[in-house]
Amino acid sequence: MIELINVNKSFGKRTIISDFSCRFEQGRANLIIGESGSGKTVLLKCIVGLTEVDSGQVLYNGRDFIKMNGREKQNIRKEMGMLFQGGALFDSKTVEENVVFPLSMFTDMGEEEKIERANFCLSRVNLKNVNHLYPSEISGGMKKRVAIARAIATNPRYLFCDEPNSGLDPKTANVIDKLIHDITIEYNMTTVVITHDMNSVMEIGDKVLYLYNSRKWWEGAKESILGTDNKELQEFIYVSKFLKEIRERELGDAGKK
Amino acid sequence: MTTLFSHIGRYFIMMRHVFAKPEKMRMYRIELFHAIETLGINSLPIIAIISLFMGAVITIQAAFGFTSPWVPLYAVGVTTRDSIILEFSPTIVSLILAGKVGSNIASEIGTMRVTEQIDALEIMGINSSAYLVLPKIIACVIINPFLIIISMFLGVFGGWVLGMFAHVITSYQYVYGLQFEFRPYNVTYALIKTIVFAFIIASVSAYHGYYTNGGALEVGKSSTKAVVYCDILILLFNFILTQLLLA
Ligand SMILES: Nc1ncnc2c1ncn2[C@@H]1O[C@H](COP(=O)(O)OP(=O)(O)OP(=O)(O)O)[C@@H](O)[C@H]1O
C-alpha cells in the first residue's frame, strides 16, 4: 500500500501539486486522471521519488520513502516497475535486451530462462518477432508496449504506468488495460495508472482520482464516476455531445424508475 | 565563481556514488568491454594518423632548425623522441581524446538523461551513476596508456620514414639519436600523466552528461562544455604534474 500525506510540489512560483493526500491500495488499479498539464506526471514522479517533494510524506507500507537513505530506497525500487510517458527504452539495447535487462540485474536466472520470460512478457503486450529490433526501429505504440513488458518483467510489487495506452489503437489499448488489471490482481500489486482515456477508466478503475487545479478534486470508484455531480469532472468526462446525450438519457431512465 | 564551486561539489557527490559497491559485477563487466571498444579501440585510427604526421613534422622542423654545424646530426632524433614522449603523445593526444571520447561520453549519458533512461535505471533500483560512469572511467584508464604508447611508436616511426623520404635525415643518425641518452623515466612520467588525463576525460565528461537538463539542445551544449572543461583541466594538471615529476 502506498499512502500520500499532504504532498506539495511547486516549480518556482508555479504550484503543481498542493496538499495532496490519498491511498493506493494493494491488489487494485488506482487511476489518476486529469487534463494535460495538470501535473499527473509530476505527481507520479513525486511518488516514486524521481522528483523531490517540497513537503509531505510518501509512505510505502507505512514507511516514509522520502526519509529513507540511498540503500533503503534502492531496495524498495527493486520492487517497482514503471512505465514512463515517453517509454524511456534503452536505445543502445534491442527490444529483447531491454526486457531482459532488469532480470539480469536482479535475478539469477539462466540465459534461456530470461529469454523465455522476456518472450512471455512481450507476448502479453501482443508483440512478436520484434526481439532483435532496436527502439529506433519500432513504432511509438510498440515502444510503449515494450516498456510495459520491461516494467512487468520482474513481477514488481508496485506498478506505475504513465499513460499506458496513449498512442494505441482501441483494440490494443484494451489488451493493455486488461493486462494491467489482470496482473494487478494475479500478483496482488499496488498499481497506479495515469490516463486520459475514459475507456480505461471504465475498464479498470478500481479507484479513480481526478486531479484538477493542482488538487485532488474528486475521488471514487469507476461506478460512481458517471453519475458524479462534480462540475469540473463532468466537464472532463462529458466532452462529447454523444456522451452527454447518453448521460441525459440514463438520468431520464433513472427518473422514470 | 559560485557555479564553479557548485560544479566541484556536484562532481564529488557524483564520484562518491560512482565508487559505491556495484550491484552485479557481471553487468558492469559487459559495460566495461563495451566501453573499451567504443572509447578505446575506435580511437585508434585517428590517433595513428595524427601521430604519424606529427612525428614527421616534428622531425622535419627539427632538421630545418638545426642548421648550425655545431649541432650533431643525430640531435634531430633526440628532439623528435623527447618531444613525442614528453609532450606530444601524453598531452596533445589526450587533448584530442578529450574531444573525441569526452564528447562521446557526455552526449551518450546526456541523451540518456533527457530521454529518462537514467530515471528508468534509478527506478529499477540501479545506481545509475556507478553503472554508467564507472565502466567508462576504468576503460579509459586501462586503454589510454596503450593508445599513448602506440602513439609514441607511430610518432617516432613517422619521423623516421617521412624524414628519410624528405631527405632531411639519414636512418643511421636518426636511430642513433633515438637511443642517445634515453631516459626510461620519461616514459613513466608520460604514462602517469596519461592515466591522470584519462581519469579527467572520463569523469568530467560523464559529469557534464549526467547533469544535463532539458532536451536535445542541452545535450549538445553539455558535450561542448565537457570538452572545454576536460581540455582546461588537462592543461592545468599537465603543469602541476610536470612540476611534481620533472622539476
Ligand atoms: N521539471 C520541470 N520544471 C518546471 N516545470 C515542470 C517540470 N516538469 C513539469 N513541469 C510543469 O508541471 C506541469 C504539469 O506537468 P505534467 O507533466 O505533470 O503534466 P501531465 O498532467 O502529466 O500532462 P500530460 O497529460 O500532457 O502528460 C506543467 O505545467 C509543466 O510545465
Ligand SMILES: [Mg+2]
Ligand atoms: Mg504526463
